[in-house]
Amino acid sequence: xxxxxxxxxxxxxxxxxxxxxxxxxxxxxxxxxxxxxxxxxxxxxxxxxxxxxxxxxxxxxxxxxxxxxxxxxxxxxxxxxxxxxxxxxxxxxxxxxxxxxxxxxxxxxxxxxxxxxxxxxxxxxxxxxxxxxxxxxxxxxxxxxxxxxxxxxxxxxxxxxxxxxxxxxxxxxxxxxxxxxxxxxxxxxxxxxxxxxxxxxxxxxxxxxxxxxxxxxxxxxxxxxxxxxxxxxxxxxxxxxxxxxxxxxxxxxxxxxxxxxxxxxxxxxxxxxxxxxxxxxxxxxxxxxxxxxxxxxxxxxxxxxxxxxxxxxxxxxxxxxxxxxxxxxxxxxxxxxxxxxxxxxxxxxxxxxxxxxxxxxxxxxxxxxxxxxxxxxxxxxxxxxxxxxxxxxxxxxxxxxxxxxxxxxxxxxxxxxxxxxxxxxxxxxxxxxxxxxxxxxxxxxxxxxxxxxxxxxxxxxxxxxxxxxxxxxxxxxxxxxxxxxxxxxxxxxxxxxxxxxxxxxxxxxxxxxxxxxxxxxxxxxxxxxxxxxxxxxxxxxxxxxxxxxxxxxxxxxxxxxxxxxxxxxxxxxxxxxxxxxxxxxxxxxxxxxxxxxxxxxxxxxxxxxxxxxxxxxxxxxxxxxxxxxxxxxxxxxxxxxxxxxxxxxxxxxxxxxxxxxxxxxxxxxxxxxxxxxxxxxxxxxxx
Amino acid sequence: xxxxxxxxxxxxxxxxxxxxxxxxxxxxxxxxxxxxxxxxxxxxxxxxxxxxxxxxxxxxxxxxxxxxxxxxxxxxxxxxxxxxxxxxxxxxxxxxxxxxxxxxxxxxxxxxxxxxxxxxxxxxxxxxxxxxxxxxxxxxxxxxxxxxxxxxxxxxxxxxxxxxxxxxxxxxxxxxxxxxxxxxxxxxxxxxxxxxxxxxxxxxxxxxxxxxxxxxxxxxxxxxxxxxxxxxxxxxxx
Numbered sequence: 053x054x055x056x057x058x059x060x061x062x063x064x065x066x067x068x069x070x071x072x073x074x075x076x077x078x079x080x081x082x083x084x085x086x087x088x089x090x091x092x093x094x095x096x097x098x099x100x101x102x103x104x105x106x107x108x109x110x111x112x113x114x115x116x117x118x119x120x121x122x123x124x125x126x127x128x129x130x131x132x133x134x135x136x137x138x139x140x141x142x143x144x145x146x147x148x149x150x151x152x153x154x155x156x157x158x159x160x161x162x163x164x165x166x167x168x169x170x171x172x173x174x175x176x177x178x179x180x181x182x183x184x185x186x187x188x189x190x191x192x193x194x195x196x197x198x199x200x201x202x203x204x205x206x207x208x209x210x211x212x213x214x215x216x217x218x219x220x221x222x223x224x225x226x227x228x229x230x231x232x233x234x235x236x237x238x239x240x241x242x243x244x245x246x247x248x249x250x251x252x253x254x255x256x257x258x259x260x261x262x263x264x265x266x267x268x269x270x271x272x273x274x275x276x277x278x279x280x281x282x283x284x285x286x287x288x289x290x291x292x293x294x295x296x297x298x299x300x301x302x303x304x305x306x307x308x309x310x311x312x313x314x315x316x317x318x319x320x321x322x323x324x325x326x327x328x329x330x331x332x333x334x335x336x337x338x339x340x341x342x343x344x345x346x347x348x349x350x351x352x353x354x355x356x357x358x359x360x361x362x363x364x365x366x367x368x369x370x371x372x373x374x375x376x377x378x379x380x381x382x383x384x385x386x387x388x389x390x391x392x393x394x395x396x397x398x399x400x401x402x403x404x405x406x407x408x409x410x411x412x413x414x415x416x417x418x419x420x421x422x423x424x425x426x427x428x429x430x431x432x433x434x435x436x437x438x439x440x441x442x443x444x445x446x447x448x449x450x451x452x453x454x455x456x457x458x459x460x461x462x463x464x465x466x467x468x469x470x471x472x473x474x475x476x477x478x479x480x481x482x483x484x485x486x487x488x489x490x491x492x493x494x495x496x497x498x499x500x501x502x503x504x505x506x507x508x509x510x511x512x513x514x515x516x517x518x519x520x521x522x523x524x525x526x527x528x529x530x531x532x533x534x535x536x537x538x539x540x541x542x543x544x545x546x547x548x549x550x551x552x553x554x555x556x557x558x559x560x561x562x563x564x565x566x567x568x569x570x571x572x573x574x575x576x577x578x579x580x581x582x583x584x585x586x587x588x589x590x591x592x593x594x595x596x597x598x599x600x601x602x603x604x605x606x607x608x609x610x611x612x613x614x615x616x617x618x619x620x621x622x623x624x625x626x627x628x629x630x631x632x633x634x635x636x637x638x639x640x641x642x643x644x645x646x647x648x649x650x651x652x653x654x655x656x657x658x659x660x661x662x663x664x665x666x667x668x669x670x671x672x673x674x675x676x677x678x679x680x681x682x683x684x685x686x687x688x689x690x691x692x693x694x695x696x697x698x699x700x701x702x703x704x705x706x707x708x709x710x711x712x713x714x715x716x717x718x719x720x721x722x723x724x725x726x727x728x729x730x731x732x733x734x735x736x737x738x739x
Numbered sequence: 740x741x742x743x744x745x746x747x748x749x750x751x752x753x754x755x756x757x758x759x760x761x762x763x764x765x766x767x768x769x770x771x772x773x774x775x776x777x778x779x780x781x782x783x784x785x786x787x788x789x790x791x792x793x794x795x796x797x798x799x800x801x802x803x804x805x806x807x808x809x810x811x812x813x814x815x816x817x818x819x820x821x822x823x824x825x826x827x828x829x830x831x832x833x834x835x836x837x838x839x840x841x842x843x844x845x846x847x848x849x850x851x852x853x854x855x856x857x858x859x860x861x862x863x864x865x866x867x868x869x870x871x872x873x874x875x876x877x878x879x880x881x882x883x884x885x886x887x888x889x890x891x892x893x894x895x896x897x898x899x900x901x902x903x904x905x906x907x908x909x910x911x912x913x914x915x916x917x918x919x920x921x922x923x924x925x926x927x928x929x930x931x932x933x934x935x936x937x938x939x940x941x942x943x944x945x946x947x948x949x950x951x952x953x954x955x956x957x958x959x960x961x962x963x964x965x966x967x968x969x970x971x972x973x974x975x976x977x
Contacts, residue, residue, distance in 0.1 A: 288876070292858065297976045299852045326849040326899055329913045332939050335831070498915055498944075549852050562878040666865065678872045 060106055063167035064113040064207075065160060065187045067174040069093050070390045071212065072115035075173060078217045079111065090155025093117060096163065104222050112163050113173075116156055120186045121147050123243060137251040138712055140244050141705050160187060161194030170204045171224060176447055177398050177573060178691065181206075181228050182235035188227065211454040212392035233697040234690040240701055241683065242277065245708050249275035249674075252712070253661075256719045257726050264731045273657070277680050277708075278569055279581045280665075284675035285563050286588045286652045287662040289555040296551035302330035304337065306494075306501050307541040311529035314540075317494060317501035323547070333499055334544045340497035345535040347493040353506070355485040355522045357513040359402045359441040360450030361476045363572035364565050366397065368558035369476075373519045374468045377557055377590075377650065378576035384469045385451070393457050394473050398573045399448040402441025404480075408449065411435060414481055416456045417474055426516040430481055434512075438480035452477045472519075479517035486510045487522070492531050496539065503528065553593060554651035568681035587658035590650040656729040664725030668718040672711055679707070760789055760796065767797040771953065772819070772840045772932045773804050779812045805930055805955025809842050810907045820904040826911075826941040837934040842957070844909070845901035845964070848923055853976040860969045895922060902931070902943070912943035920952045927964045928957025 066072040072095070076084050080099025087096045097113040125143045129135060135143075149157050164170060170191050174180035184206060192198055205224035209217060254272045261270035301323040308315050324330045359365070363382075370381030385397035404410060414435065417427040453474045459467045487508040494501050505528035514520055555563075560579060564570045570578050582588045654662070662675045673679060683704055689695040715722075761784055768775050775783070783800055804812060819839055824830070848856065867874040897914040898921055904910070914921055920929075930953040937944045 297854045297973075299854060299976055301852070321850065321897065324849050324897070325852055326847070328911075328940075328942065329849060329897075329899060332913075332942055332944075336939060339831075549854070559878070563875065566875045566878050671866075673866070673872070676867070676872065676874060678874075 060109045060169070061167045062101075062103070062106065062109045062111045062169045062171055063160075063163050063191065064111060064171045064173050065191075066113065066115040067118065067180060067183055068390070069095060069115045069117070071173065071175075072097060072113050074212045074390065074392060075217055075221075076111075076113040078212075078214045079113075079221055089114065089159040091117070091152075091159070094156055094159065096159070101221070105224070106169060109169075112167070114159060114163060116160070116183065116187060117153065119179075119183055120149060120153055120157055120190060122150050123147050123239060125243075125247070132251050132255065137248040137255070138709065140248040140251070141709055141712075143244075145240065145243065157190050160190045164191035164194035164198065167191075167195060167198070168203070170198050172204070172206045172227060173209075174206075175396065175398075176208055176210065177396075178231045178235050178687075179573065181231035182239075184227050185229070185232040210448045211395040212390060213454045214392075216454070228691075230693050231691050234687045237690060237697040237701050238683075238687055241704050244705060245277055246275060248708075248712065252715070253722075256722060260723060260726055260731060273661075274585055275674070276578070276581060277674075277683065278574065278578045279585070279587070280661075280675050281567070281569050281677040281680050282560070282564060282578045283582045283587045283654065283658055284662050284677070285560060286555055286582065287654045287659050287675075289552065289652075290654050290659070293551045293554055298548045298550060299325055300327075300546050300548050301325050302327055302544060302546050304330070304334050304499065304501075304542065304544050306337075306343070306496060306539045308343075308537060309540045310531075310537070313526065313529045315492075315503050315528060317492075317503045317539075320493075320500035320502060327546075330544060333497070334542070337497035337499055337542060341538055342536050343494045343496035343501075343539050345492065345531050345533055345537075346495050346500070347491065348531050348533050349492075350488060350490040353487050353489040355487070355514070355520070357436075357439065357479050357482055357484050358476060358517065358520070359439055360404055360480050361452070361473065362400055362402050362441075362443070362450060363398050364400075364561060364575065365402075366451060366472075367561050367576060369472065369519065370469070371557040371561070371650070374472060376465065376468070377579075378561060379580045380465070381469060382576050384465050385473075388462075388466055388470055388473075391457075393453065393455055393470055395450075395452050395454050396448045397451050399451060400443050400445040400572050401448060401450050402443050404438050404440075404450060404452075410438070410481055413452060413454070414478065417453065417478060419456045421456070421459055421471075421474065423471075423474060423478060423516055427478055430478065434483065435481055436483045450480075475517050475519070479513040482513035482516060483510070485512045485514050485522055487524070490528050492528065496542070554653055556593070556649050556651050557590075560652060564677075567677040568684055569677045571684065582658070586655055587661065588652050588654045590652055593649040593651045657726075660726045660729040661722075663729070664722035665715070667721045667725060668715060672714050672718075674711065674715075679711075682707075757784060757789060760784070760787075760793065763793055764797055764800045768800060768804060771801060772838050772951075773801070773809070773930065773953070774814045774819075775800075775804060776812060776814050779804070779807070802955075805953060806928070806957065808928075808957060809840060809905050809930065810903065813840065813905050815905040820906045821908050821910055823908075825908075825938055828941045830938070831940065833938045835933075835936055835938060837932070837936065838951075839904060839933045840953075841902040841904050841910075841931050841933060842955075843900055843925065843927060843929045843931065844903050844960070845927070846921070846923055846925060847899045848896060849899050849913075850896050853972045857969055857972045857976065860972075898922065910943060911941070912945050915944050915946045918945060918947050918950050918952075920954075921950075926954075926956035927961040928955060929953070930955045 064072075064075070066075060076097035076099060079101050080097065083099055085098045087098065089096055094115055094117065099111055099113070100108060101111045102108045123145050125140060126146055129140065129143050170188065172184040172187055174184045174187070188198075188204055191204075198204055204227065206227045207220045208223070208225050209220035250272065253275050257273055258270055262268055302325075303323040304319045306317040306319075308317070366385060367378040367381055370376045370378060374381065376384070382397065385394065388394045389397055411431065414427050414430050418424050418431060451473055453470070457470065459471065462470055485508065487506055487510075489507075490505045492503045494503075504525070506523075506525045507527070508522055508524045511522075514522060557579065561575055564575050564578070583590070665672060665674045686695060686700045686704065690697055690700055761780055764783070765775060765780060783803065787796060787799070821839060822835075825833070825835075862868060862874070862876070866872055867876075896917055900912045900914075900921070902910050902912050932951040932953060933943070933945070933949055934951070936946075936949040
């Protein structure tokens with residue numbers, strides 16, 4: 053074996069210190085030497101490893117803290133009044149490394165000096181490819197010879213489990229430049245468009261606040277191409293609820309008692325919103341006196357087990373069942389992933405690859421936890437192949453438990469998320485629930501009425517997946533087709549329509565998903581943003597604002613948080629954010645512990661902005677999803693190699709420039725909306 | 740002259756005789772249950788060239804007649820109009836043979852709340868139904884067993900119609916089962932021929948077998964109806 057000094061050196065760089073540590077311990081066995089770097093969170097782990105392609109090597113495993121590089125306009129553009137905001141569409145962008153991250157960049161440069169190979173271990177998604185490119189560029193500064201072919205590689209991994217990591221280590225691939233470029237284009241677009249529109253918006257609207265209230269409390273008013281459509285959904289629902297007019301409807305109910313069972317029949321027309329026709333039809337039913345059974349059908353029915361778990365589903369279910377908002381759920385899930393308990397939680401894939409050994413994963417869950425017995429039952433013959441959804445992002449499998457961990461070893465929130473992931477996975481491997489459904493139709497006069505009964509025969513997956521419900525209804529008596537009877541009771545009843553609820557987080561996520569805005573990775577961030585920027589806040593469901601004045605009291609004047617320098621457009625995994633768990637969102641008025649369903653209420657500023665932009669005309673549509681959706685589709689096209697970054701950036705900038713010009717012509721519309729909603733008489737403002 | 744009476748089985752070209760042509764057209768229109776008044780026929784005859792093929796003239800006449808207000812353009816008789824007491828709510832049930840020709844003055848979808856219809860119109864006005872820019876506002880919740888509120892906004896019908904006969908009498912009608920062509924997109928002023936139907940408490944109950952859709956439209960009424968629709972729906976909801 054060659055002496056250490058002449059051994060091949062490999063530099064591995066992960067996205068976060070925790071990943072670096074975990075991978076180092078798996079590959080290095082017990083023999084890992086730890087060294088400090090210029091940054092107190094980042095360590096260099098040194099160990100020996102025998103790579104199939106490179107032989108016995110000395111490995112240095114280190115990490116970054118998310119994005120290394122920051123982007124901003126040249127300083128001459130910093131003065132908002134010195135240039136028209138639209139100049140930012142073309143202004144040169146400079147890249148630089150922030151002071152606190154300089155030691156990390158230095159570390160990579162210096163470690164690269166002696167390395168023959170650079171092996172990138174960032175998380176396997178688009179942001180990861182982009183961060184990988186940043187790392188590559190830094191490494192090349194320290195060692196230009198790395199630019200030779202076959203020197204820079206990338207590890208492909210979906211979880212931090214030992215065997216999986218070792219397998220990944222032995223099968224390097226290359227960085228996907230297309231994905232990195234998709235992210236570069238998104239960064240550039242967010243920076244240019246965000247900065248331009250934020251300046252424009254703030255310059256147009258902020259003076260109104262300063263003048264009206266006589267102080268400078270109103271901070272900047274920021275714009276984001278995804279936050280605005282997200283806010284749009286919240287405001288639209290809010291206005292729907294507030295403008296709702298309840299209406300009376302009439303329905304006919306028929307009840308017949310047979311074999312001591314009271315069967316309720318539902319009108320096929322459901323209900324009518326006009327009294328006269330309803331009464332006339334009811335009278336004709338009574339005149340007919342006798343009802344005839346027209347259909348009796350009993351057939352097997354099933355309640356399908358859930359689909360394999362995606363990020364969007366996890367966020368929705370987190371809100372509904374675990375009482376955690378989407379950001380919190382993702383933070384906890386990331387932590388479980390880093391510790392090696394579950395697979396990578398950012399995925400759109402809802403089908404398990406045929407080659408995966410799912411039984412082995414089920415086997416691991418027989419070791420303990422409240423689901424051990426159910427897992428064992430699956431091993432003993434109850435196992436059934438999971439359903440396949442329609443999505444496969446080709447990067448990661450659906451979220452699933454990778455290892456068993458005793459729930460008591462986790463904190464409360466981790467336990468709750470881990471349990472959900474396990475139960476969901478076991479449910480995927482169970483059978484559908486089976487039952488028998490009977491449908492009966494009767495003709496009474498000219499009107500048809502229906503009744504149905506359900507008998508649940510086998511609960512199957514429902515035993516492990518306690519988040520779904522399916523219960524037997526009352527047993528129906530026997531009816532025969534052609535049978536006639538005089539209904540025990542028939543009556544006409546009225547009711548009133550009621551407004552929908554304000555948007556809950558799962559609904560908002562579902563709307564963002566259905567309208568194609570936000571990717572699995574970013575949805576939670578956009579939702580967090582509109583809260584941070586005081587465009588909306590959350591309250592527990594059931595507390596309705598009292599009349600029209602309730603809103604004015606609740607809103608806080610739409611102040612922007614002090615940290616905002618919106619021209620930066622720093623991405624979620626830059627800097628401090630990447631380091632550890634974020635808190636559970638911003639404290640807004642009325643937001644206490646997260647228990648029960650939370651609903652979104654826009655602030656008056658939020659309503660003013662959405663209404664203002666809507667009133668400018670629908671071709672502008674900054675609060676509608678389609679502009680952002682088109683952008684997301686173009687990002688995807690870059691990843692697929694169908695379009696280039698330059699094309700997409702140019703095209704999108706032109707699209708938004710067009711919108712910018714139109715908004716410039718109609719700013720008074722926006723100001724009117726702000727006056728209407730935010731600038732009430734001074735006495736009403738609580739200061 | 741014998742040829743002057745042979746208007747039933749006419750050759751392709753009109754005979755050129757105004758009287759014969761007019762008679763032929765009138766008979767055709769009567770067979771379609773829209774017998775024209777003399778005044779209307781005179782007006783029509785003044786616009787045509789007599790040597791146009793008779794079938795084309797008949798079609799044109801029908802088309803134009805269907806665009807008129809039948810209270811002034813077609814002949815009235817007790818047999819072709821509603822009886823005076825037809826709207827009497829005291830009469831539980833009555834059977835009418837017809838055929839009675841009516842025009843549609845108003846139509847309402849009574850299966851959906853008016854407010855949800857207002858919301859649908861507003862969404863369209865905001866451009867949310869434009870191709871390529873659709874905004875999905877309601878996502879079906881697969882766990883929700885209560886389909887009632889979800890499907891409500893999508894249902895169509897039954898419809899309640901306000902009909903008018905040639906005498907000008909107003910009568911309400913309701914679709915018992917869906918009738919092809921009847922819906923809120925139908926033209927105001929469209930003409931229908933009703934046969935063999937029941938009137939219950941003054942409201943006509945109609946099924947496909949009772950209704951022959953002649954079509955047609957009254958442009959100004961239709962335009963006004965569509966413009967006012969949102970306002971009218973809002974008023975009715977409140």
